[in-house]
Amino acid sequence: MRLPDVERGDTLRSRTLIRIISAVSGIRLPDAARVAFYHKGFVGPMFGAWTQAAMRGPSEWSIGERELMAAMVAHWNSCTFCIGAHRAIAVRGTDPQTVNACLTDYRTAPIPERLRATLSFLETMTREPDKLDATHAQAAFSAGTSQAQLVDAAAVAAIFNIVTRYADALDFTIPTEEEFDKAAGMMLKRGYS
Amino acid sequence: MESFNVNQQLAHALRAVVTGSGGEADASLRAAALERAAGGSPIAQPYDDLARQIGEAAYRVTDAHVVAVRDATGSDKGAFEIIMSACIGAGLSRWDAAVRAIEGAGDAAS
Numbered sequence: 001m002r003l004p005d006v007e008r009g010d011t012l013r014s015r016t017l018i019r020i021i022s023a024v025s026g027i028r029l030p031d032a033a034r035v036a037f038y039h040k041g042f043v044g045p046m047f048g049a050w051t052q053a054a055m056r057g058p059s060e061w062s063i064g065e066r067e068l069m070a071a072m073v074a075h076w077n078s079c080t081f082c083i084g085a086h087r088a089i090a091v092r093g094t095d096p097q098t099v100n101a102c103l104t105d106y107r108t109a110p111i112p113e114r115l116r117a118t119l120s121f122l123e124t125m126t127r128e129p130d131k132l133d134a135t136h137a138q139a140a141f142s143a144g145t146s147q148a149q150l151v152d153a154a155a156v157a158a159i160f161n162i163v164t165r166y167a168d169a170l171d172f173t174i175p176t177e178e179e180f181d182k183a184a185g186m187m188l189k190r191g192y193s
Numbered sequence: 194m195e196s197f198n199v200n201q202q203l204a205h206a207l208r209a210v211v212t213g214s215g216g217e218a219d220a221s222l223r224a225a226a227l228e229r230a231a232g233g234s235p236i237a238q239p240y241d242d243l244a245r246q247i248g249e250a251a252y253r254v255t256d257a258h259v260v261a262v263r264d265a266t267g268s269d270k271g272a273f274e275i276i277m278s279a280c281i282g283a284g285l286s287r288w289d290a291a292v293r294a295i296e297g298a299g300d301a302a303s
Contacts, residue, residue, distance in 0.1 A: 002256060002259040002260075003259070003263065003269040003272055003273055004269065005268075005269030005270065005273075006269060006273055010270070038273065039270055039273060039274075041215050041216075042210070042215060042216050042270075042273075042274055042277065043207065043210050043211055043277050043281065046203070046206055046207050046210045047207055047281070049203060050200070050203040050204070050206075050207055053199060053200070053203060054200065057199075059196070077250075077251065077252070078250070078252045079251070079252065121291075121294075125287050125290060125291050125294075126287065129286060129287045129290040130232075130290070132290045132291065132293075132294045133293075133294050133297060134294055134295075134297030134298040135298075136294055137294040137295045137297065137298035137299075138298040141298060147194060147197075147295065147299065148194055148195075148196045148197075150291075150295055151194065151196045151197045151200060151291075151295060152196055152200075154200075154288060154291035154292070154295065155196075155200040155288070157287065157291070158204070158284045158285065158287050158288035158291065159284065161283055161284040161287050162280045162281050162283065162284035163280075164251065165230075165247050165251035165279070165280035165283055165284070166251075166276055166277060166280045167251075168251035168252045168254060169243075169247050169251050169254045169258075169259065169276045169279075169280065170259075170276065171254075171256075
């Protein structure tokens with residue numbers, strides 16, 4: 001990582017946790033977790049609370065669908081770490097071929113129309129937020145997305161427009177596919193808080 | 194709508210923490226980085242190059258961008274705060290755009 005203090009931990013407790021979790025899990029603790037442990041007096045707890053609510057709180061979207069949305073935002077932001085991390089979680093709740101088809105081209109992937117229309121909204125939100133307007137939301141509603149679903153999806157996209165940026169700005173180490181898979185299991189058990 | 198209210202409250206709370214008193218870097222600098230990454234006016238260097246790049250395409254941030262800000266703030270924590278402020282600015286501006294679009298569609302339907 002570009003900031004060594006973030007990578008190793010800024011307190012005895014966090015450094016110890018990083019070592020223990022790495023030893024018990026058998027993988028290098030991913031940099032996303034190291035960021036979550038760092039500088040707890042700043043944004044970490046509040047950002048963690050929003051992320052947990054958006055990704056694991058009550059929603060008409062499944063966890064797998066929300067992880068797919070996260071992977072798509074990562075794809076649109078060219079964030080290798082987050083594509084890998086959230087694809088690995090998404091495929092535990094959604095058919096891997098469907099996840100891969102979305103990452104290739106969600107417009108032709110075998111997914112429900114409301115999910116396709118929601119991803120279209122999220123793509124504009126991510127890539128051209130200045131152009132996002134009521135017509136984009138209306139298109140999602142017309143495809144069967146509820147207002148609550150679109151709000152929930154927008155929260156996921158807002159959060160991953162943040163995460164993908166710090167993953168790249170800090171130059172996260174890219175885990176192997178096996179490490180992504182092991183980390184996915186941990187993320188499904190413990191969530192984001 | 195509950196989901197809207199919960200998410201809006203959390204977004205507001207996150208913005209308040211970024212620009213509040215609980216950091217090492219100057220609060221006005223963090224606020225400026227947040228706004229710059231959301232497309233706001235240029236700010237002092239070397240913060241401007243980093244915040245703008247984070248907003249536009251974070252995968253193009255370089256070691257030099259981060260080293261310059263780390264040197265300017267004097268600590269990893271200070272640099273971390275600027276980076277996170279910019280990232281959060283880019284995310285919150287997109288959240289705000291989504292809220293306007295969703296509310297606009299709701300108004301049009303009523």
